[in-house]
Amino acid sequence: MRVYNFSAGPSMLPLEVLKRAQDEMTEYGKSGMSVMEMSHRSKDYDDIIKNAEALVRELMNVPDNYKVLFLQGGASSQFAMVPMNLARNKKADYVITGQWAKKAAQEAEKYIEVNRVASSADKTFSYIPKLDPASFSKDADYFYICYNNTIYGTRYTLLPETDAVLVADISSCVMSEVIDVSKFGLLFAGAQKNLGPAGVTLVIVRDDLIGNCLPGTPTMFDYEIHAKNDSLYNTPPTYAIYVLKLVLEWVKEQGGVAALQKINEKKAKMLYDFLDSSKLFKGTVVPEDRSLMNIPFVTGNDELDAKFVKEAKEAGFVNLKGHRTVGGMRASIYNAMPVEGVEKLVRFMKKFEAENI
Numbered sequence: 001m002r003v004y005n006f007s008a009g010p011s012m013l014p015l016e017v018l019k020r021a022q023d024e025m026t027e028y029g030k031s032g033m034s035v036m037e038m039s040h041r042s043k044d045y046d047d048i049i050k051n052a053e054a055l056v057r058e059l060m061n062v063p064d065n066y067k068v069l070f071l072q073g074g075a076s077s078q079f080a081m082v083p084m085n086l087a088r089n090k091k092a093d094y095v096i097t098g099q100w101a102k103k104a105a106q107e108a109e110k111y112i113e114v115n116r117v118a119s120s121a122d123k124t125f126s127y128i129p130k131l132d133p134a135s136f137s138k139d140a141d142y143f144y145i146c147y148n149n150t151i152y153g154t155r156y157t158l159l160p161e162t163d164a165v166l167v168a169d170i171s172s173c174v175m176s177e178v179i180d181v182s183k184f185g186l187l188f189a190g191a192q193k194n195l196g197p198a199g200v201t202l203v204i205v206r207d208d209l210i211g212n213c214l215p216g217t218p219t220m221f222d223y224e225i226h227a228k229n230d231s232l233y234n235t236p237p238t239y240a241i242y243v244l245k246l247v248l249e250w251v252k253e254q255g256g257v258a259a260l261q262k263i264n265e266k267k268a269k270m271l272y273d274f275l276d277s278s279k280l281f282k283g284t285v286v287p288e289d290r291s292l293m294n295i296p297f298v299t300g301n302d303e304l305d306a307k308f309v310k311e312a313k314e315a316g317f318v319n320l321k322g323h324r325t326v327g328g329m330r331a332s333i334y335n336a337m338p339v340e341g342v343e344k345l346v347r348f349m350k351k352f353e354a355e356n357i
């Protein structure tokens with residue numbers, strides 16, 4: 001029996017996508033082989049990767065002067081690739097809104113000067129800090145944000161006002177809400193939250209920002225190399241890109257990103273409304289910065305939290321334990337989590353509340 005999987009990543013994939021992959025597992029089209037066994041230089045595979053790129057462009061409305069790349073090394077490799085490729089003055093501004101932004105800043109510091117313009121560490125990253133432009137660098141190569149903070153459950157609803165090139169880690173919110181690509185110089189996302197299986201990382205980068213990497217940058221870390229070779233410089237993660245393509249076809253069938261955003265808002269509201277009215281559970285994030293994708297909550301009692309996680313698991317709601325640095329619970333409700341999954345979770349939480357208060 002398939003469970004409702006609230007994992008922060010790797011996370012649920014649409015069942016239709018898994019079934020389609022299953023149907024095509026041993027024989028893809030007329031090729032007589034699986035996608036895993038196929039040359040990445042073959043016509044069949046070329047169609048797959050070209051379609052994947054075309055779907056990203058269509059669904060995210062990517063302007064023509066941006067490259068769409070499928071890379072390896074996870075979102076974490078982008079923490080190094082971004083400074084290595086974008087640093088001309090060797091200076092960048094970072095907003096520290098959680099573990100992933102912190103790690104990105106630490107990695108960038110190996111190569112460039114990093115200015116931490118604001119942080120919400122004082123309150124366990126439970127809000128998005130207000131920014132004071134006076135703290136911004138005058139000559140920053142880029143301004144870095146983590147758009148949706150997977151661990152703490154916050155997200156930006158207003159983008160920072162800066163003249164610098166805006167760079168965002170959108171690993172946990174890509175295609176969950178409409179994002180205006182033209183406002184950014186670079187966006188990246190590891191696939192394993194909203195786009196497909198682990199192993200492929202989506203990078204969307206403006207043309208003029210590539211081709212200037214720092215001396216000594218490894219070939220595989222140079223955006224220009226991947227852009228010139230249409231993400232086929234070396235063997236790409238072929239199967240992961242194929243499943244990502246199936247996920248994007250599913251996104252399109254759902255009506256695209258704007259339609260999914262409506263559903264995601266509905267799902268998140270259901271859970272937040274319950275948390276705000278509950279006598280037992282409460283959300284940990286200030287209302288104005290709440291994520292649509294990752295919803296942390298607590299009872300305030302560690303033993304009761306553990307009991308909840310255990311009983312939820314027995315009832316078919318799995319991976320609700322919060323990140324080890326926050327404790328409590330976290331429900332990750334990415335695109336593939338059906339409305340019904342959240343409805344049933346809320347019903348289960350109400351029952352648990354009645355029994356434990």
Ligand SMILES: *Cc1c(COP(=O)(O)O)cnc(C)c1O
Pocket residue numbers: 009073074075076077100146148149150169170171172190191193
């Ligand atoms: C999961 C996650 C990462 C790390 O991704 P990897 O692919 O494991 O390197 C980075 N940033 C955010 C926002 C994430 O959610």
